[in-house]
Amino acid sequence: MRIFHRSPERDQQSAGRDAEYSFFSVDEGAQFRAHVRAAFAERGLEVTVHSGTVSDNTGRQFGLRNLAAICHQEPRGRKRWPHLIRGHVGRLLRVVDGPSPLEFLEPDQLLALLRPWVVARDFIEPNADRYVHARVVAPGLCEVLALDLRESVMTLPDTSLAPLGDIVELRARALDNLRELPMESHTILHGPQQMHFDVVTGDSFFTSSRVLATNELARDLTGRPLGPDGALVAMPNRHQLALRPIDSERDTTLMPTLYGMTVFAAANYEDAVGPVSPDVYWWRDGTLTRLVRQEGVEPEFKDDIEFEMLQMRLADNDADQR
Incomplete structure (x- = not known):
């Protein structure tokens, strides 16, 4: 987990960067794609390797972004890449070539695996007409219903949800299932000016989606x-959720914490597996308001009159209690 420092590059900083994945050098990118091609070939599938995807002769395409991030983050370096890539390709092909859970699981079994999944809007944008049920939860983020298959996630288009029941009831069931997930790793990060916030980390694809059950x-x-x-919240990737409850009476570290969470979100988004959002949000009564947008070189702190009033109230309370 990173908050103030990024992981060192595997090649020297002066090495030319890969056009698709800037966390790779040109040499690392070429080696990564060669291992990907070899892993598919070992499974009897010849693929064409593009900069960010591979495609087979049937027209199927498989994205490489998360696998590239996994390899980049491997602490033992390139020697482990063939093992990681073979395992990933094997799991991927088992999912896409095997029978669909919709074909062999009973409705009650499917309902037990149903979860709300918070993803970047771009994730479903190419097929938005198939996910009319998708709900916008914040700028750039939406919630889509999906099956938790442990090793993978299967998003469910409207046509797959219809036989299972009413969408409102399905969303309620999915949220109940999310609340019942076991607690994963929890730590409290501290930094300058007494800033602090909680971070939940886990292997689940739905760790960051717990923001839907923030309370x-x-x-x-x-x-x-x-x-x-x-509370302040951040979901840099699907495996991490940062949360900072706001003390309504006297919270003297709110702004340092907001800045700290901004650094945390940026550091754990850029080269993450399953990136969600580099932004920081304010959660109140189930509504997410974006306070920090990170799209350029520097973070943009959004003007929000209600958050400004909160800061003034907290400052007045602190002055009264001194």
């Missing part, structure tokens, strides 16, 4: 429900 998660982490002013 319950806060209670599990701190033993207390959230106050009326909610």
Whole structure:
């Protein structure tokens, strides 16, 4: 987990960067794609390797972004890449070539695996007409219903959801299932000016989607429900969720914490497996308001009158109690 420092490059910084994945050097990118081609060939499938995808002769395409991030983050370096890539390709082909869970699981079994999945809007944009049920949860983010298959996630288009029941009831069931997921790794990060926030990390594809149950998660982490002013949250990738409950009476570290979470979100988004969002949000009563947008070189702190009023109120409370 990173907050103030990025992982070192595997090649020297001066090496030319790969056009598709800047965390790779040109040489690393070429070696990575060669291993990918070899792994598919070992499975009897000849593929054409493009910069960010591979395609077979039937027209199927498989993205490489998450696999590239896994290899980049491997602490033992390139010697482990063939093993990682073979395992990933094997799991991928088992999923796409095997029978669909919709074909062999009973409706009750499918409902037990149903989860709401928070993803970047771009994830479903090419097929948005198939996911009319998708719900916008924040700028750039949406919630889509999916099956938790442990090794993978299967998003469910509207045609697959229809036989299972009413969409409102399905969403409620999915959210209940999300709340029942076991607690994963939890740590509290501290930094300058007494900033601090909680981070939940796990192998689940739905760790960051716990933001949909922020109040319950806060209670599990701190033993207390959230106050009326909610919490700051960040979901840099699908395996991490940062959360900072706001003390409505006296919170003197709110702004340092917002800056710290901004650094954390950027550092854990750029080359992450399953990136979700580099931004920081304010959660209140189930609504997410974006406070920090990270799209350029420097983060953009969005003007929000209600958040500004919160800061003034907290400052007044602190002055009164001194």
